[in-house]
Amino acid sequence: MSGVPAARCRVTPVALRGQGAGAYVPPPPNHTGVTVSEPLRYKRVLLKVSGEALMGHRDYGLDNATIKAIAADVQAVTALGVQVCLVIGGGNIFRGISGAASGMDRAQADYMGMLATIMNALAMQNALEKVGVPTRVQSAITMESVCEPYIRRRAIRHMEKGRVVIFAAGTGNPFFTTDTAAALRAAEMACDAMLKGTQVDGVYSADPRKNPKAERYVTLSYLDVLARDLQVMDAAAISLARENKLPIIVFNIHEEGAFTSVMKGEGRFTTVIEQ
Numbered sequence: 001m002s003g004v005p006a007a008r009c010r011v012t013p014v015a016l017r018g019q020g021a022g023a024y025v026p027p028p029p030n031h032t033g034v035t036v037s038e039p040l041r042y043k044r045v046l047l048k049v050s051g052e053a054l055m056g057h058r059d060y061g062l063d064n065a066t067i068k069a070i071a072a073d074v075q076a077v078t079a080l081g082v083q084v085c086l087v088i089g090g091g092n093i094f095r096g097i098s099g100a101a102s103g104m105d106r107a108q109a110d111y112m113g114m115l116a117t118i119m120n121a122l123a124m125q126n127a128l129e130k131v132g133v134p135t136r137v138q139s140a141i142t143m144e145s146v147c148e149p150y151i152r153r154r155a156i157r158h159m160e161k162g163r164v165v166i167f168a169a170g171t172g173n174p175f176f177t178t179d180t181a182a183a184l185r186a187a188e189m190a191c192d193a194m195l196k197g198t199q200v201d202g203v204y205s206a207d208p209r210k211n212p213k214a215e216r217y218v219t220l221s222y223l224d225v226l227a228r229d230l231q232v233m234d235a236a237a238i239s240l241a242r243e244n245k246l247p248i249i250v251f252n253i254h255e256e257g258a259f260t261s262v263m264k265g266e267g268r269f270t271t272v273i274e275q
Helices: 051-055 064-079 096-101 106-130 152-160 178-188 222-227 235-243 258-263
Strands: 044-049 083-088 135-139 164-168 193-198 248-252 270-272
Touching: 044 051, 044 064, 044 178, 051 064, 051 106, 064 083, 064 106, 064 258, 083 106, 083 152, 083 178, 096 106, 106 135, 106 164, 135 152, 152 164, 164 178, 178 193, 178 235, 193 258, 222 235, 222 270, 248 258
Parallel strands: 044 083, 044 193, 083 164, 135 164, 193 248
Antiparallel strands: 248 270
16 A cells, blocks of 8 residues: 555444444545545645745745745645645735835735735745646736636636645735635635644744743634734634634644644644634
């Protein structure tokens, strides 16, 4: 079985009709040919990655090693049989709200930020295809010479065929963050969950990098996040997720294999759900 030691492939005891109670049947194999012990909790997910996460240890721009590591993690998740789509921010290149704070027109600054997300999406597409993952970029702003326009049914079909889809340019409208765009696309794609890869391993009461006494939460409700003003996502994104009963899972994108671990229900993360 693909070189996997037999000791690692467990089976679940199931009494077969017409046979003794001690009869066993293994669960069905996934498309990789490896027998899995438990069904996947989520079949289709959206991964939200901030632009800052792509900087690595740099102060600006893209860190190739970081992009390759995230691409390898996405590849491992698709190998499990999970359908994956992504939304990537643009804060490593340009952040619209920062431009507005320095005197720019807010709408104009936001459009510049959308262009930054397209640059990041193309970089991630390149990294994913380097590791053998067919990938499509769909932009909310038409740029047919470099990527597809956003078409919901086409995006769903891509994922059904095993391709990763990266949604770029946010919602295509100013005044909306890429967090809101992620919640919107996750709802449109009928995703089972939305994952946010951050710099820390979950949601804390304060920044744990500045306050070592910050409390880490394992589970939160949408209303908890809003009432406590926890900086998970902006209020519009949280409200949209709540309306569509979309779980939000927050984890550390920089831990090796973290995305894969979360898909298996392992590792450290915080889940935001209706309680």
